[in-house]
Amino acid sequence: MAEIWEVLTTVLVGFLILDFLKLLWSSRNYPPGPLPLPLIGGLWRIGTKLSEDAFTKLSKQYGDIYTVWLWHQPVVVISGFHAVKESLINCSQDFADRPLSSFLLKICKxxxxxxxxxxxxxxxxxxxxxxxxxxxxxxxxxxxxxxxxxxxxxxxxxxxxxxxxxxxxxxxxxxxxxxxxxxxxxxxxxxxxxxxxxxxxxxxxxxxxxxxxxxxxxxxxxxxxxxxxxxxxxxxxxxxxxxxxxxxxxxxxxxxxxxxxxxxxxxxxxxxxxxxxxxxxxxxxxxxxxxxxxxxxxxxxxxxxxxxxxxxxxxxxxxxxxxxxxxxxxxxxxxxxxxxxxxxxxxxxxxxxxxxxxxxxVLIGTPRRTVNNVNVCGLSIPKGTLIFVDFRSVLxxxxxxxxxxxxxxxxxxxxxxxxxxxxxxxxxxxxxxxxxxxxxxxxxxxxxxxxxxxxxxxxxxxxxxxxxxxxxxxxxxxxxxxxxxxxxxxxxx
Ligand code: HEM
Incomplete structure (x- = not known):
């Protein structure tokens, strides 16, 4: 019995290490942000309950454009007037899409x-x-x-x-x-x-x-x-x-x-x-x-x-x-x-x-998705990336x-x-x-x-x-x- 547990633990630890390495490898294509951990990504910095100023704290540490990983899903957060203007206004069409999640597709089709x-x-x-x-x-x-x-x-x-x-x-x-x-x-x-x-x-x-x-x-x-x-x-x-x-x-x-x-x-x-x-x-x-x-x-x-x-x-x-x-x-x-x-x-x-x-x-932020590969404020963001615009930080x-x-x-x-x-x-x-x-x-x-x-x-x-x-x-x-x-x-x- 003890051997089974040992094997299971080794497999689990191996899986977590592989997952972590995979996340680190993928994260090199995105703007920097909180270290993505296996299973929880960057959620350890936000928690499961969103607080009003969660993003303000992150932008102070990582800058106006940063990535938070939701497990294997990178989300690039854009904050502050300058970065929002550079991206949403100056590259308006590159940021025109919305991500259509499973729930939204079910509801709005x-x-x-x-x-x-x-x-x-x-x-x-x-x-x-x-x-x-x-x-x-x-x-x-x-x-x-x-x-x-x-x-x-x-x-x-x-x-x-x-x-x-x-x-x-x-x-x-x-x-x-x-x-x-x-x-x-x-x-x-x-x-x-x-x-x-x-x-x-x-x-x-x-x-x-x-x-x-x-x-x-x-x-x-x-x-x-x-x-x-x-x-x-x-x-x-x-x-x-x-x-x-x-x-x-x-x-x-x-x-x-x-x-x-x-x-x-x-x-x-x-x-x-x-x-x-x-x-x-x-x-x-x-x-x-x-x-x-x-x-x-x-x-x-x-x-x-x-x-x-x-x-x-x-x-x-x-x-x-x-x-x-x-x-x-x-x-x-x-x-x-x-x-x-x-x-x-x-x-x-x-x-x-x-x-x-x-x-x-009144709104905490709005989701977008990049239509093309795009470069803003010296950072590149790949096509199809989920974007979260923190308008509160602009105000x-x-x-x-x-x-x-x-x-x-x-x-x-x-x-x-x-x-x-x-x-x-x-x-x-x-x-x-x-x-x-x-x-x-x-x-x-x-x-x-x-x-x-x-x-x-x-x-x-x-x-x-x-x-x-x-x-x-x-x-x-x-x-x-x-x-x-x-x-x-x-x-x-
Ligand atoms: C104080 C009131 C309101 C505020 C602060 C507000 C704010 C916003 C914001 C921030 C967005 C997202 C923009 C973006 O992604 O850049 C939005 C989109 C939208 N709003 Fe409002 N809104 C207000 C009232 C309304 C009302 C009264 C309606 C409809 C009767 C409405 C309908 C919409 C729709 C349909 C969109 C989606 C636009 C698109 O995706 O192309 N909003 N609003």
């Missing part, structure tokens, strides 16, 4: 925008940008509908009658409803069964997206896909999402020939019709459904977390909150409504919104920002108090894959934030001294659950 590549991605992305431009910008019918959602959020806060409320559910309802408006042309009451299903879909997706379980799924898909777990829930949610889009698309097609297109679904159905004789067209019902479901996940998580941070910071910095309020009062006077165009007259408010997104960046880059760790709206104001754009402000990504809905996200955030701040003074509940600013790491970086009191403002009008 290479369709939609975020997790598709090549011809499909280009067509869907180009069409979506144009469609959003047509629907979302300028003083359009869509903007007034979004304003109505903002007013509803104000009403929800008012109903709390100054008692402590958790802002998250009502913020998520508002944002999800904005995406409903954009996609389907209507909004739904929060208690509606369909609306609840959409919210559950988004919730399941986000929880799974940030979980350790996903990492196991990606490393051992052949095993994990047969086990019970949150991935089974996601697949059921995706089916529900698909059926909601299918049901709406049938309703929209009925009278589309008789009216003007009013939402994304209308525009997409017309595009399918227009392109039906083109054999290379990627416009079909499945792509349409994946694009719309992506809007719900990408839009709700990011904008929702951003607004949660916005409210938390306004409660934490009451003097900044008051300054925003006073600026709006001075500029807009007795006018009840506020529209997106007003942002040009509100430099301080604009600076505060930008600073919230900079200092509390906290000490070479770009005077006080990166501080919440300081002056980062976006010149000496005269005018709003000023900053080159290092890349919360929506950069290059070929930059967020398709940046303008929409800015409009939604502006309308929800300004309407709330014009209507209420936000403050800590009695007995609470301060709010925790440690983020919860998931698909996005959320604040920990918190409550605030919304005290109605007595406006001068």
């Amino acid at each position: 290479g369709k939609g925008i975020s997790f598709s590549n090549g011809h499909n991605w280009k067509e869907q992305r180009r069409f979506t940008i144009n469609a959003l431009r047509m629907l979302g910008l300028g003083k359009t019918a869509m903007e007034s509908k979004l304003e109505e959602v903002a007013h509803q959020l104000v009403e929800t806060f008012a109903r709390a009658k100054e008692q402590p409320i958790d802002p998250l559910p009502s913020i998520n309802n508002s944002i999800c409803n904005m995406i409903c408006l954009l996609s389907f042309g209507f909004r739904l009451p929060p208690e509606d069964a369909k609306f609840q299903m959409i919210l559950e879909y988004v919730n399941n997706y986000s929880k799974f997206g940030g979980s350790t379980f996903l990492l196991f799924y990606e490393l051992f898909p052949w095993l994990v896909k047969h086990l019970p777990g949150p991935h089974q829930k996601i697949q059921a949610s995706v089916q529900i999402g698909m059926s909601i889009v299918k049901e709406e698309s049938e309703k929209h097609s009925q009278d589309l020939a008789l009216r003007q297109p009013e939402d994304f679904l209308d525009l997409y159905l017309l595009q399918i019709e227009k392109k039906q004789s083109d054999p290379n067209s990627t416009f079909d019902h499945e792509n349409m459904a994946v694009c719309i479901m992506e809007f719900f996940v990408a839009g709700t998580e990011s904008t929702g977390s951003f607004l949660q941070w916005a409210l938390l910071l306004m409660v934490t910095y009451p003097d900044i909150q008051d300054k925003v309020y006073r600026e709006m009062e001075t500029v807009l006077g007795s006018s009840d409504s506020i529209c997106y165009e007003d942002r040009w007259k509100l430099p301080y408010t604009q600076a505060v919104l930008h600073e919230i997104l900079r200092s509390k960046y 906290l880059d000490p070479k770009q920002w005077e006080s990166p760790e501080e919440f300081n709206p002056n980062h976006f104001l010149d000496k005269e108090g005018n709003f000023m754009k900053r080159e290092g402000f890349l919360p929506f990504g950069a290059g070929a894959r930059v967020c398709v809905a940046e303008n929409l996200a800015r409009m939604e955030s502006f309308l929800l934030f300004t309407n709330l701040l014009r209507s209420f003074k936000l403050q800590l509940p009695e007995g609470v001294k301060e709010l925790n600013q440690e983020p919860l790491v998931g698909l996005a970086l959320h604040p920990k659950p918190f409550k605030l009191c919304a005290v109605p403002r007595c406006r001068s009008s």
